[in-house]
Amino acid sequence: MSTYRIQGATGDWEVVIGLEIHAQVTSNSKLFSSSATAFGAEPNTQVSLIDAAMPGMLPVPNRECIRQAVRTGMAIDAQINKWSRFDRKNYFYADLPQGYQISQLYHPLVGEGSITIEADEKAGIPEDKVIGIERIHVEQDAGKLMHDQHPTMSYVDLNRSGVALMEIVSRPDMRSPAEAGAYVSKLRTILRYVGSCDGNMDQGSMRCDVNVSVRKPGEEFGTRTETKNVNSVRFVMQTIEHEANRQVDVLEGGGKIVQETRLFDPNTGTTRSMRSKEDAHDYRYFPDPDLLPLVLDDAFLEECRASLPELPDAKRARYVGDLGLSAYNAAVLTADVDTAGWFEALLSEAASAQGKAPAEVAKQAANWLISEFFGALNKLGRSLDDSPVSHEQAAELLALVGKGTISGSIAKQVLEIMLETGDSAGAIVEREGLKQESDTGAIEAKVDEILAANADKVSQYKDGKVALFGFFVGQTMKAMQGKANPQVVNEILKAKLG
Numbered sequence: 001m002s003t004y005r006i007q008g009a010t011g012d013w014e015v016v017i018g019l020e021i022h023a024q025v026t027s028n029s030k031l032f033s034s035s036a037t038a039f040g041a042e043p044n045t046q047v048s049l050i051d052a053a054m055p056g057m058l059p060v061p062n063r064e065c066i067r068q069a070v071r072t073g074m075a076i077d078a079q080i081n082k083w084s085r086f087d088r089k090n091y092f093y094a095d096l097p098q099g100y101q102i103s104q105l106y107h108p109l110v111g112e113g114s115i116t117i118e119a120d121e122k123a124g125i126p127e128d129k130v131i132g133i134e135r136i137h138v139e140q141d142a143g144k145l146m147h148d149q150h151p152t153m154s155y156v157d158l159n160r161s162g163v164a165l166m167e168i169v170s171r172p173d174m175r176s177p178a179e180a181g182a183y184v185s186k187l188r189t190i191l192r193y194v195g196s197c198d199g200n201m202d203q204g205s206m207r208c209d210v211n212v213s214v215r216k217p218g219e220e221f222g223t224r225t226e227t228k229n230v231n232s233v234r235f236v237m238q239t240i241e242h243e244a245n246r247q248v249d250v251l252e253g254g255g256k257i258v259q260e261t262r263l264f265d266p267n268t269g270t271t272r273s274m275r276s277k278e279d280a281h282d283y284r285y286f287p288d289p290d291l292l293p294l295v296l297d298d299a300f301l302e303e304c305r306a307s308l309p310e311l312p313d314a315k316r317a318r319y320v321g322d323l324g325l326s327a328y329n330a331a332v333l334t335a336d337v338d339t340a341g342w343f344e345a346l347l348s349e350a351a352s353a354q355g356k357a358p359a360e361v362a363k364q365a366a367n368w369l370i371s372e373f374f375g376a377l378n379k380l381g382r383s384l385d386d387s388p389v390s391h392e393q394a395a396e397l398l399a400l401v402g403k404g405t406i407s408g409s410i411a412k413q414v415l416e417i418m419l420e421t422g423d424s425a426g427a428i429v430e431r432e433g434l435k436q437e438s439d440t441g442a443i444e445a446k447v448d449e450i451l452a453a454n455a456d457k458v459s460q461y462k463d464g465k466v467a468l469f470g471f472f473v474g475q476t477m478k479a480m481q482g483k484a485n486p487q488v489v490n491e492i493l494k495a496k497l498g
Contacts (some may be wrong), residue, residue: 032059078113349395
């Protein structure tokens with residue numbers, strides 16, 4: 001088993017990683033008010049009196065936010081606490097109008113669960129690994145300070161104030177940047193499948209606090225630092241890489257690691273100190289007197305569980321077991337909920353168009369989607385979301401290949417034209433005269449010409465150089481402009497060459 005280690009002057013060091021992920025709950029309104037949550041609105045246009053902490057305003061929990069957090073907990077096989085409570089976390093910050101944050105400390109909504117990250121030898125993850133999750137608690141977000149609008153003043157935007165967050169706290173179970181990156185990616189995939197968070201890290205709807213410490217292998221945990229609000233998987237991995245090496249340098253230089261909050265600079269790939277964490281324990285938590293405890297009944301929990309979709313691990317296993325896909329293809333197709341949805345729509349349409357069961361066309365659809373379609377979209381700088389080719393049009397193209405109307409190589413040409421024009425595959429094949437030639441007489445005539453022109457290679461083939469068979473196939477296909485039916489070509493050549 002390969003192990004990630006940092007090479008220091010005094011020997012190897014092990015990195016210990018725990019992540020706190022703040023995921024914005026998918027809901028039309030905030031956790032305790034009816035204000036909208038749309039991204040990109042003008043500053044301070046989505047703020048109620050509750051969000052602005054006006055005197056006398058009382059919070060009322062948003063049922064949908066609680067429901068989404070429960071569904072997320074169920075998706076990671078976590079304990080759902082029927083009784084939970086909101087607490088006040090007291091601290092002063094300019095974009096926190098109340099002077100406290102409504103959160104959960106002592107009695108969170110969701111207890112212990114886990115996520116399994118898959119083996120990836122290339123990334124340095126030799127085997128599947130279970131990452132423990134300590135809790136998921138629900139809390140309200142703060143506002144946002146803007147420092148670049150005026151040379152001497154900062155402005156406050158309270159649009160985010162009161163937005164519902166799930167704080168998903170992992171155990172310190174990760175031991176490499178690769179494991180942490182895989183964990184964040186897997187968690188984001190699950191959130192998107194469930195529909196409880198869109199996972200858009202670039203828009204701030206999923207942010208990661210990275211806790212890092214180092215130790216000699218087998219020793220007690222070292223002092224950790226927390227790097228706040230890292231907003232991409234790549235940056236999470238860079239943060240860990242830099243911070244772990246920085247701590248090793250400090251310790252080997254005779255210094256001590258200070259428990260502190262740090263910030264990551266994406267321009268330099270380094271972290272810098274933000275504030276000391278010496279008084280981090282003194283938030284003076286106490287139960288929020290304006291909110292009754294949350295009490296969940298069995299009917300609510302049953303509704304939450306029934307609403308869960310097929311999750312990525314189960315879907316991947318079904319693709320391998322029922323559809324016969326390779327483990328790699330199944331992993332690619334299930335890594336994103338939109339990709340999986342597109343594939344399943346394509347599969348249904350392709351099976352219908354070819355009059356076959358979905359399992360009979362699954363490999364064809366998966367191989368084409370991953371090998372051809374994704375590559376063609378990537379060249380255009382486009383994704384499935386803005387693809388000019390629908391899954392119905394793609395299914396028609398696959399049906400033309402499946403029925404032998406066009407060859408696989410011609411299908412690539414047809415796809416290029418489809419992406420450029422938006423025309424259907426059938427219309428393009430008719431217009432361009434691309435139908436596959438299955439006339440044995442015409443193909444046989446071309447084969448005879450090619451064998452006659454390459455008598456030396458025919459002799460070599462018959463003397464045992466059987467690899468030349470591919471040369472004859474290629475020459476025949478070239479002579480017929482790629483329109484010859486490959487199966488017919490192979491049969492004729494085998495007969496002619498004996």
